[in-house]
Amino acid sequence: MTEKRNETPISDLDTPVPEPGEAPCRIDRRGFFRGAAMLTVGGLGATAGLAQTNAPRDSAPAAAAAAATERLQAQTQRAQRWAGRDPADWVRPRPGVDHNVVIVGGGQSGTAIAYGLKRMGVGQVELIDQAEPGQAGIWRTIARMHQLRTPKTLTGPEQDNPILGVRAWYETLNGPDAFDALDRIPRLAWADYLDWFRQVTGTAARYRTRLLEIEPQGDLLRLHLDSEGVRRVETTRKLVLANGYAGAGGPNVPEFLRALPTDVWTHTASPIRFDALAGKVVGVVGAGSSAFDAAAVALENGAAEVHMFNRRSYVDYPGGARPSGPTDRGHANVPEMTYELPDVVRWRNFLSGDRRVASVPPDSIQRAVAFDGFRLYLNSSLSDVALADGKVIARVGDATRRFDYVIAGTGYRIDLAAQPELAGIHESIARWSDRYEPERGEDNTAGSVHPYLGAGFQFLPREGRRADYLRNIHCFNLAAELSFGKPVGDIPSSVEHPRLVAAIARDLYVESVDPAAQQRFINAPMLPADPAPYQKALERRAREAA
Numbered sequence: 001m002t003e004k005r006n007e008t009p010i011s012d013l014d015t016p017v018p019e020p021g022e023a024p025c026r027i028d029r030r031g032f033f034r035g036a037a038m039l040t041v042g043g044l045g046a047t048a049g050l051a052q053t054n055a056p057r058d059s060a061p062a063a064a065a066a067a068a069t070e071r072l073q074a075q076t077q078r079a080q081r082w083a084g085r086d087p088a089d090w091v092r093p094r095p096g097v098d099h100n101v102v103i104v105g106g107g108q109s110g111t112a113i114a115y116g117l118k119r120m121g122v123g124q125v126e127l128i129d130q131a132e133p134g135q136a137g138i139w140r141t142i143a144r145m146h147q148l149r150t151p152k153t154l155t156g157p158e159q160d161n162p163i164l165g166v167r168a169w170y171e172t173l174n175g176p177d178a179f180d181a182l183d184r185i186p187r188l189a190w191a192d193y194l195d196w197f198r199q200v201t202g203t204a205a206r207y208r209t210r211l212l213e214i215e216p217q218g219d220l221l222r223l224h225l226d227s228e229g230v231r232r233v234e235t236t237r238k239l240v241l242a243n244g245y246a247g248a249g250g251p252n253v254p255e256f257l258r259a260l261p262t263d264v265w266t267h268t269a270s271p272i273r274f275d276a277l278a279g280k281v282v283g284v285v286g287a288g289s290s291a292f293d294a295a296a297v298a299l300e301n302g303a304a305e306v307h308m309f310n311r312r313s314y315v316d317y318p319g320g321a322r323p324s325g326p327t328d329r330g331h332a333n334v335p336e337m338t339y340e341l342p343d344v345v346r347w348r349n350f351l352s353g354d355r356r357v358a359s360v361p362p363d364s365i366q367r368a369v370a371f372d373g374f375r376l377y378l379n380s381s382l383s384d385v386a387l388a389d390g391k392v393i394a395r396v397g398d399a400t401r402r403f404d405y406v407i408a409g410t411g412y413r414i415d416l417a418a419q420p421e422l423a424g425i426h427e428s429i430a431r432w433s434d435r436y437e438p439e440r441g442e443d444n445t446a447g448s449v450h451p452y453l454g455a456g457f458q459f460l461p462r463e464g465r466r467a468d469y470l471r472n473i474h475c476f477n478l479a480a481e482l483s484f485g486k487p488v489g490d491i492p493s494s495v496e497h498p499r500l501v502a503a504i505a506r507d508l509y510v511e512s513v514d515p516a517a518q519q520r521f522i523n524a525p526m527l528p529a530d531p532a533p534y535q536k537a538l539e540r541r542a543r544e545a546a
């Protein structure tokens, strides 16, 4: 299935849209350590309700900030010394191949995977990202909330080294009390933390480099790239797709919007010129977290009215009554085990997630509701959508509404056929519909198109397809959700990084074994070492014997 995609030109993606109260934040504007104590301020500027709990430290004297920065630097260097150097690259090179591993996506996932491979001694790893330096991932571009939606205590890219974790970073710069006072991690603090992590672990990407096409060549992969505007082909043994929520089919756009010109609508996955919405009437389709965040930012930028349409009868948020899940869903304390569950359980987990409404953080709801111009419509959707006199006209129940602009907060879809770089190979990739037949009444179209992944996140071939190379493509994006029982790419999915790293290392290790070299080693004559260390004892005994 192909469809017209709402893709934003890369040049637009490169320009972050600062929110009110946020200073535009680029990593090349400042050192990573210097002034980092103040970096948490930007993400909080516009949230009056959060200002108290998150107590920004922008008034801290420069000397204190500099001291904190030095402490962080010293602490990190000490921890890295104790952890020991990264092991030497043990992977036997394959002649004529450019890379052992290419990771597509320098967001939090790709960065963490690159770090994991480094700590495993896997060399010749290339991390690429189409974004400008400092703009990889979503946190400074299309994420618009003030704070992360996930709890502040989750582990992230640091894997087994807590000193590289966000808590150590934040506490060292701002003090333990400041961390305790946080509700959740401020979004821009998280972005700054990731920049710092990239810097101290040496995992910055090769930016402005986009994967266009994957072309198999035996078990190798020829990657067609656009690197700084130049087309080139590079070969790799392993490929990791850490290309984010939109990386397996793109944003989910309602049909009725796709028919309209793109200057009257967008999706929350694109950068939005909110300042152009001042005085305008905006429709928002969907009532998830990103929809609420976009509505709030539009209102903060002076939108006259924002009308949000939710086809469900309620908006879910944490704290609502919810039945507890069945015990066979997987144990919450071992989330990395969900892959091991039987297919039927993984399928039902997906069904229950698909049927449930994703909950919205209360502060995201409040941020929009605080404006008089905000209207929420339950059990509502738009129909008969058309364009007239530059306005979007739509029916909502019995009424007709006119909007200057419409924003779709309708999430992402899985459709490997719509992912440009998979165009030549997607037909060979096994989907859940190829490997699993749901019980009666449990059919689900959205689930059936998910790739059925192997234990190392690798694609598997459809039956009858000779596509052995697929075992070398590891899918670490939203399409892995069904196989791994969680949205892959989210911070909670960090628990899966070691599994992926181990799988890649294992494959390269097995491939690196050289039986001929082993035989040469075994057959080589033993050359005795210099007897100098025990020479005296030999001489003594010889003298006695004489």
Ligand SMILES: Cc1cc2nc3c(=O)[nH]c(=O)nc-3n(C[C@H](O)[C@H](O)[C@H](O)COP(=O)(O)OP(=O)(O)OC[C@H]3O[C@@H](n4cnc5c(N)ncnc54)[C@H](O)[C@@H]3O)c2cc1C
Binding pocket: 104, 105, 106, 107, 108, 109, 110, 128, 129, 130, 131, 135, 136, 137, 138, 139, 142, 143, 144, 147, 148, 149, 150, 209, 210, 211, 212, 242, 243, 244, 245, 246, 247, 290, 421, 476, 477, 488, 489, 490, 491, 492
């Ligand atoms: C608005 C929003 C808010 C979220 N909030 C939270 C949250 O609070 N907590 C949480 O746990 N999760 C959250 N998530 C989910 C998840 O954590 C984020 O999507 C996160 O950014 C995923 O990280 P990633 O590295 O996997 O992908 P991304 O951050 O999306 O990074 C993917 C990278 O791949 C690059 N790329 C894509 N295609 C190509 C290509 N062909 N060639 C080269 N480069 C390419 C992109 O430029 C991008 O830099 C949120 C998601 C969204 C959309």
